[in-house]
Amino acid sequence: MPYFSVEDADQVRAAFLAAGHAEGYNSVSELIEAAVQCTAKYGACSENTTRAGNGHRYRPAPSTQAGGR
Numbered sequence: 727m728p729y730f731s732v733e734d735a736d737q738v739r740a741a742f743l744a745a746g747h748a749e750g751y752n753s754v755s756e757l758i759e760a761a762v763q764c765t766a767k768y769g770a771c772s773e774n775t776t777r778a779g780n781g782h783r784y785r786p787a788p789s790t791q792a793g794g795r
Contacts (some may be wrong), residue, residue, distance in 0.1 A: 736786030743787050 730738065742754045751757040 732788075733786060735786050739789065740785055740787035 738758065739754060742751065742757050746754070746757050749757075752762065754758070
């Protein structure tokens with residue numbers, strides 16, 4: 727079973743592509759790790775406690791890999 731639905735993975739990928747490098751993340755995995763750490767530390771991450779996106783929802787960015795992942 728995948729960690730994310732295809733739609734959720736596309737949303738995370740879009741956020742990374744739009745702001746990940748500018749915010750200092752070198753990979754989607756780093757962005758996900760930071761979100762998990764934020765949740766562990768604060769209980770939940772609001773748009774005020776996350777770096778990438780400032781609460782902005784990005785259009786999904788489908789995977790370019792065969793099979794959708």
